[in-house]
Amino acid sequence: MAKAGRGSDQFPLRLPSGLRDRIKRKAEGNGRSMNEEIVRALEFAFPEPVSISARLEELQVLFTAMGKVRGYDTAVDILTEEILSVIEAAAEGRDPSIDEASISDLQKAVKSWHRAREKDLADRRKAVDEKYNSASEES
16 A cells, blocks of 8 residues: 655565565666656656647647748648548547546547638738738739
8 A cells, every 4th residue: 555755655575586676776787776766667658648638739739830931831731631530530429448537528629620621721811912902002
């Protein structure tokens, strides 16, 4: 059972024969304590859960930035559509490994994504209209 100590959970652990020595050698080689070495290994094996909503927001920012790169519009659009179709399938509940709360988060993110894409498209149209309207006024 975990015990509180130094502000962190403690857990007594039985190590198989020889493992303690391997951990000690590795820790010394890396200039860390055995505890730090064990915690790093555990963090690697058991990473912190990732929020689907947060990751989708990051993707939305990334695709907006990619869309501003000239000359790759078609490739960016194809990539965006493919990723969005995967996300939409998950949001529709077609992946049985995704729980209801995550599906709800995905649905909200997809709506937000569509709104952002519509705004981006409207901004692009406006920029093109302004460009050609100002060009025709100068003529």
